[in-house]
Amino acid sequence: VRVAVIGVGLIGGSIALAARQRLGATVAAWDPDPRVLTAALDRGAIDRACGETAAAVAGAELAFVAAPVGALADSIAAVLKAAPPDCAVTDVGSTKRGIVAANTDPRFVGGHPLAGAETAGVQHARADLFDGATWYLTPGAATDGVLYERLHRALHAFGAQPAAIDAAAHDRVMASVSHLPHVLANVLVAQAARALHDPATPDTAGEPVPATGPSFRDATRVAGANGAIWTDIYLSNRDAVIASLDATIASLGDVRAILAAGNRPAIDAWNDAARKDRDALLGAGLAGGAVHELRVSAPNRPGVIAEIALALGRGGVNIVDMALSPSHDDRRGLVALWVRGEEQATRAVELIADLAIPVARA
Amino acid sequence: VRVAVIGVGLIGGSIALAARQRLGATVAAWDPDPRVLTAALDRGAIDRACGETAAAVAGAELAFVAAPVGALADSIAAVLKAAPPDCAVTDVGSTKRGIVAANTDPRFVGGHPLAGAETAGVQHARADLFDGATWYLTPGAATDGVLYERLHRALHAFGAQPAAIDAAAHDRVMASVSHLPHVLANVLVAQAARALHDPATPDTAGEPVPATGPSFRDATRVAGANGAIWTDIYLSNRDAVIASLDATIASLGDVRAILAAGNRPAIDAWNDAARKDRDALLGAGLAGGAVHELRVSAPNRPGVIAEIALALGRGGVNIVDMALSPSHDDRRGLVALWVRGEEQATRAVELIADLAIPVARA
Numbered sequence: 001v002r003v004a005v006i007g008v009g010l011i012g013g014s015i016a017l018a019a020r021q022r023l024g025a026t027v028a029a030w031d032p033d034p035r036v037l038t039a040a041l042d043r044g045a046i047d048r049a050c051g052e053t054a055a056a057v058a059g060a061e062l063a064f065v066a067a068p069v070g071a072l073a074d075s076i077a078a079v080l081k082a083a084p085p086d087c088a089v090t091d092v093g094s095t096k097r098g099i100v101a102a103n104t105d106p107r108f109v110g111g112h113p114l115a116g117a118e119t120a121g122v123q124h125a126r127a128d129l130f131d132g133a134t135w136y137l138t139p140g141a142a143t144d145g146v147l148y149e150r151l152h153r154a155l156h157a158f159g160a161q162p163a164a165i166d167a168a169a170h171d172r173v174m175a176s177v178s179h180l181p182h183v184l185a186n187v188l189v190a191q192a193a194r195a196l197h198d199p200a201t202p203d204t205a206g207e208p209v210p211a212t213g214p215s216f217r218d219a220t221r222v223a224g225a226n227g228a229i230w231t232d233i234y235l236s237n238r239d240a241v242i243a244s245l246d247a248t249i250a251s252l253g254d255v256r257a258i259l260a261a262g263n264r265p266a267i268d269a270w271n272d273a274a275r276k277d278r279d280a281l282l283g284a285g286l287a288g289g290a291v292h293e294l295r296v297s298a299p300n301r302p303g304v305i306a307e308i309a310l311a312l313g314r315g316g317v318n319i320v321d322m323a324l325s326p327s328h329d330d331r332r333g334l335v336a337l338w339v340r341g342e343e344q345a346t347r348a349v350e351l352i353a354d355l356a357i358p359v360a361r362a
Numbered sequence: 363v364r365v366a367v368i369g370v371g372l373i374g375g376s377i378a379l380a381a382r383q384r385l386g387a388t389v390a391a392w393d394p395d396p397r398v399l400t401a402a403l404d405r406g407a408i409d410r411a412c413g414e415t416a417a418a419v420a421g422a423e424l425a426f427v428a429a430p431v432g433a434l435a436d437s438i439a440a441v442l443k444a445a446p447p448d449c450a451v452t453d454v455g456s457t458k459r460g461i462v463a464a465n466t467d468p469r470f471v472g473g474h475p476l477a478g479a480e481t482a483g484v485q486h487a488r489a490d491l492f493d494g495a496t497w498y499l500t501p502g503a504a505t506d507g508v509l510y511e512r513l514h515r516a517l518h519a520f521g522a523q524p525a526a527i528d529a530a531a532h533d534r535v536m537a538s539v540s541h542l543p544h545v546l547a548n549v550l551v552a553q554a555a556r557a558l559h560d561p562a563t564p565d566t567a568g569e570p571v572p573a574t575g576p577s578f579r580d581a582t583r584v585a586g587a588n589g590a591i592w593t594d595i596y597l598s599n600r601d602a603v604i605a606s607l608d609a610t611i612a613s614l615g616d617v618r619a620i621l622a623a624g625n626r627p628a629i630d631a632w633n634d635a636a637r638k639d640r641d642a643l644l645g646a647g648l649a650g651g652a653v654h655e656l657r658v659s660a661p662n663r664p665g666v667i668a669e670i671a672l673a674l675g676r677g678g679v680n681i682v683d684m685a686l687s688p689s690h691d692d693r694r695g696l697v698a699l700w701v702r703g704e705e706q707a708t709r710a711v712e713l714i715a716d717l718a719i720p721v722a723r724a
Contacts, residue, residue, distance in 0.1 A: 176557040177578040184546050184581065186636035187613045191606060193639035195538040216539040217644065218580045219546065224637020231629045238621045244553060245618045249611055251549045256607045259600045267593045274548035275586020277555035282579065 004060035012066030013125025054082035069232035088147035100167040110138035131159035145305030164309030175240035185223040292345035293362035366422035374428030375487025416444035431594035450509035472500035493521035507667030526671030537602035547585040654707035655724035
């Protein structure tokens with residue numbers, strides 16, 4: 001497999017390492033900083049450093065655009081212009097609506113691996129960075145099914161869990177589970193700094209933060225995260241973040257009201273609901289069991305693979321792996337899907353049947 | 363040393379274990395549930411199970427009241443009524459103003475160890491639960507210096523870091539670094555549950571939480587924490603929690619405004635300030651260095667030990683250990699204090715001299 005990586009930071013470098021070590025790929029790369037390419041060669045992350053995007057994507061079957069959010073649009077356009085007609089092109093940006101709306105090329109699939117580290121740069125790249133991590137894919141109606149499958153299989157080989165999701169839903173989910181927590185972490189440290197260092201409250205000014213304040217440490221771990229990245233993320237998803245902020249402000253107002261009223265049953269109920277919500281939200285990811293194979297007989301029309309992947313993603317079914325085999329008559333293709341656990345397998349059959357697409361357990 | 367423990371849950375049980383193992387104490391205990399006392403005996407946490415509070419505190423030099431916040435007032439009153447005249451009495455409640463205002467007995471010192479675990483009950487008690495943990499003490503003007511020193515030394519022996527703080531400041535600090543993070547965790551899971559499970563947004567309804575969402579997991583780790591305890595904590599500190607909520611709502615409104623305006627420099631500046639705040643808040647606890655001894659010649663008047671301890675706590679100086687030795691003339695007492703690091707030693711001398719109390723480096 002020939003893989004192109006455009007932008008060789010922590011994520012791009014880790015993709016390159018995973019592609020070489022786990023996919024046996026040959027990796028060509030471009031980065032605006034030539035020293036980064038030299039470091040990537042030294043690190044064994046890439047096979048070939050290129051002087052321009054076009055050279056890196058020449059002959060590639062898979063191209064990963066791992067540029068910062070601010071530079072993504074231009075980088076993706078340059079890659080799509082230069083990439084071969086049968087090359088799957090994806091990106092790793094943290095927000096997806098803008099990118100997906102701007103790129104209706106059948107070769108393009110928006111992507112977002114939920115992986116990172118506290119340290120940036122190719123020198124910290126690791127082949128195992130994506131082990132067990134959700135890697136969102138946002139296929140569109142025009143997305144080519146064969147290229148989607150190729151990308152999905154590569155991500156599976158990287159150790160990631162690819163999950164199809166609508167671009168707008170992705171951005172709303174990320175506003176809820178990532179962007180809002182970052183905003184709240186910033187707000188928490190700011191108010192603690194005021195409370196503990198404000199000369200206007202002399203009895204707390206100068207109080208050190210207690211040595212063991214686990215809830216505070218956990219809640220503020222991401223405070224002030226890399227500003228060069230995060231300002232772009234907040235701005236590129238600002239309507240969804242603003243909606244989350246409005247919901248949060250309203251909820252805090254509700255809590256304030258039941259506290260001010262000393263309404264004990266309401267405080268109990270609110271706290272109990274939070275525990276149940278967390279169990280429901282985070283317990284969901286723990287499903288296990290044996291891997292089951294499904295055989296789907298899909299009509300050969302554009303977008304059908306994306307349609308199936310999105311329906312399963314929306315239904316909470318995680319596609320562990322997939323394989324396409326076009327049939328002889330060229331009107332239908334056989335898609336093999338693997339999902340984990342009896343419950344997910346049963347659910348997947350129902351969801352695909354709901355699309356009026358023939359499906360059976362293998 | 364004879365120690366009484368009233369209420370033998372996770373905290374009371376761990377105090378009992380630490381007292382036996384690290385202080386060589388004999389521990390007598392009372393708990394409203396006789397099965398808990400049996401379990402504590404089986405666990406080796408206590409020497410003697412008592413049928414009533416008065417029996418447990420008879421002859422005690424130190425009494426710890428480890429009842430839930432809701433039952434604290436009555437338990438403390440019962441202990442003070444039955445305890446010997448030279449017994450130091452403390453509690454472990456999460457909020458301090460009410461308790462301290464209600465108890466002006468010279469034997470009483472409010473306390474709050476910042477330690478806990480996800481599992482409650484004496485069966486999970488550990489002698490090392492307090493290792494490295496801040497243990498707040500809120501001495502009042504009437505607090506007996508000898509009893510304060512006895513308590514401080516015991517906590518030091520437990521492995522904790524005793525820190526004197528004014529009761530009102532304690533409650534404001536806890537509102538900022540503990541109660542508010544708990545509220546925000548609850549609000550975060552509730553809004554994520556709405557975003558991911560609300561049938562009104564069909565494209566996200568049913569989306570599972572991504573497998574790797576570290577910021578969300580960290581930020582919501584304490585969501586829905588034990589309701590039986592937390593409703594009491596919120597209510598007992600509600601004016602401080604409400605003040606924190608108001609500050610947070612105002613800050614979120616400010617963030618919303620700069621996002622809505624697309625004000626990139628303001629977002630950068632806000633994010634940078636959060637990073638600096640967090641470094642300043644959490645980096646402060648990392649001071650190290652050799653332990654230095656100070657000799658303080660304190661007038662023998664009530665409250666002077668509390669005054670010194672509070673002044674040092676407010677000035678960010680942590681008293682590692684302390685020892686009192688009354689002088690022959692009975693007008694002054696020598697207090698030896700140990701603090702860590704040259705910087706803290708210098709600062710401690712300044713702070714004590716500011717109180718017009720003679721002090722010297724040993």
